[in-house]
Amino acid sequence: MFSLDDLIQATHGRLLSMGKEIFREASIDTRTIGENDLFFALKGSKTDGHEFLAEAFTKASGAVISRGQSIDFHNKTVVLVKDTLNALQQLGGYLRKQFKGKVIAVIGSNGKTTTKELICQFLSKKYRVLKTEGNLNNNIGVPLCISRVEANTEIMVLELGTNKPGDIRELCEIVYPDCAVITNIGYEHIEGFGSIKGVRDGELEILPYVKTVFTNGDDEFLMDGLKGWKGQILTFGLGRECDFRADNINFYDDHAQFEFYTDTASFPLKTHLTGIHNIYNITAATAVATFLGISKCIITQVTEVFTPVKMRGEIIKINGLEIFLDAYNANPSSMKLALEELARRKRERKTVAVLGDMMELGSFTQKAHEEVGRLIKKLGIDIFIGVGTFIKDALRYVNGYVFDDAVQAGEFLKRQLNGSEVVLIKGSRAMQMERIVEVLKEDVL
Template identity: 30%
Template sequence: MANWTLNEIAAATNGQLIVGDDHLVVEGVSFDTRSLKQNDLFIPLTAERNGHDFVGAAIEKGAVASFWSDKVESAPDNFPIIKVDDTEKAFQDLAQYHMNKVKPKVIGITGSNGKTTTKDMVAAVASARYKTHKTVGNFNNHLGLPYTILNMEEDTDVLVLEMGMSEQGEIQVLSELAHPSIAVITMIGESHIEFLGSRDAISEAKLEIVKGMTDGTLIYPGEEPLLNDKVMNGYVDANVSKTLTFGKNKNMAIYPIEIEAKLKQTVFRCNKAPELICTLPVPGVYNVQNALSAILVGEEIGISISEAYLQLENFELTKNRLEWIDGLNKTTLLNDAYNASPSSMKAVLRYFQEIETPSRKIVVLGDVLELGEYSKQMHEDLSEAIDLNKIDRLVLYGDEMEALYKKLADLKTDTSLTHFTGDKQPLITHLKEILEPEDTVLMKSSLSTGMLEVVSALREERKD
């Protein structure tokens, strides 16, 4: 476990210890009192609410010190306080200090889709030889990234950081904090197009991941023209000395030569070791691309393909990402309701329609968010990936899904099509009424749609 003295923290953040013992040891950090642990340093952030208002609660939970940027006279009495100008910057400065102290090899991962799965795969591959620490859950922004760094133990060899964004410039901040030596871009999709305006702008935002690199290695999908053109025209030359590509065709550094999609697994072979077979413990042909990028990372840090395959065959996927769940009435749920974009929704639909299931296939789709003026068209375009001859029931939820509902409603098909908005209880009631034993149900939506509430309601009831 990493730990720091108050004096060390004050020096690292250009702060001033107002109250407290210089040598008092802090064992962790937290900016949320709900997750704060005994002996943590509390970070009172000032965003929508003033975090200084929660210092009292942090003390009750066991915090041993706190940053402080409000007036010193309003600080709690007889409690260790480190006065800083900006608590968020101090948080990031402390993370930078810890990074410089541990000196891990940093691997940064971004992309419109697949970055969390790729992070999990890369961390698994790196673990074949190295003590590895990775981003937990979706802690991938300007707060989550320093939190991840500060939770890294001092003997960490490899640090795998997921880098997310919603606006231009955000990934550059993360890259310049983490200074990755290897960067992976999974793909360019439509996520956040509402804020960035075009896929080209999204590609530029994702390429910000190289801004904190020096003579680094960039791994990216070589069949994505928006990335390929920029890389080929020197867009990343100032920071990147080596590029590696993955994709489906033979011009890539790594590509699959055979893929077999199964219900809960994906089997593939690649050009680098055609005699070897890798069985991913997750469904979806698109996950092969994520695995290929992880293999390239492994090669860059000295891990053989055979070692990488063994790790990939046993890697653990972050919760709520293509998660198989036992459902009510002897049904099976495929939960992918943690995140969504048009491209990821199309990919999982195509996979689900092709797998063999014991009985009926039911698809439940919730809104894809953050599409702005493109939302109606992109929801309609989801119809391109839907084969109503391969789905028994299609259930749509949310205001944005009305566009897809109207697009499909006029088609003559045996597939039952329904649409719900607002309160989720009618949707839950409907699904409970139609589910039959051995049905397989796909649940896919953006997280903010709240589809996880529906997933929870359809889970098999556990008996204590």
């Protein structure tokens, strides 16, 4: 919650109309805005929030605008600013400066959202926690999240995303995190960075703002980037040199079990998350929870009941068919991990990889999709079905079928299945690969 006074102090805006003085949160979406919310009329590349003010005023308590309007404000609170996006960020930064609790930032190429959600579930058993929702991790989503801070909030857990140099720095100027979790460095959004070193440099823009980092100790490239940094480095991973580590890992049909170790304690954990990458995510989150005083009893209970974030490693069963849906996004690093998990799950069944284009790879696009083909062949995946344009490059190394969109691929896949296969569905968000599941569910096998 925040007040009109907070808003004016943060933005130095001009009050045009007075209505309510206390707001539940900031909003940019008239579809979900509530009665006590304040609408920020952001101007995007395709739409302008000012065009939706009349609709916003039927629900919200007021609005922040950057140009005069002829509509009746209906006793709503309206504040005029030069730039509404900048005003939203200024509000987020102002509220962060007033906040006396701890701020944890979660960054990295893969696993951010799952790691963030686990951290929140661990910490919420002891603290009042505010978190970024879904993957709303950019310069709009993060200040929107901070606008929901309450007087009794004790910890914020904020996922910070980056597409290009300067993004993490810009977000840190809003959130000023106390500590950071760095999951790994991979080829995510490499088009905006130009090289894998550029990706690492972009993520490590966070270092001047934090005193402590929890970092993947098995990621040598990441660890090299931390050399010379004077803050506290706490490592997690599988290696014996890690401060927090997973060992004795065993995978079963519907769960995995492993031992979590620190220098002073160890305890067993059970999870229904799939893949070695999720062992890393759990270990990272458990490291943070342990550091902040969460008991092993709570960690054990939360880990066992935690379910995958939607479209991030979900297991969907349709009679004998097992679908491994990891379709929220894709980059070369996460694609490799997903294919390896598909191969691991084979167990006398046919394996089917249904893969969409990986976006934002720039000059790496062809090489990355060719490497997918090589990996499919190496792992012995039985059937390959592609969706999009770039994924066709995989056909240079493996036989398969490529379709223009997910629905076409789903219809073809449905005709190929006998109902006992294990199917991986993965691709970048723009490919809408989850539509394949919808097609399969239309006619349950």
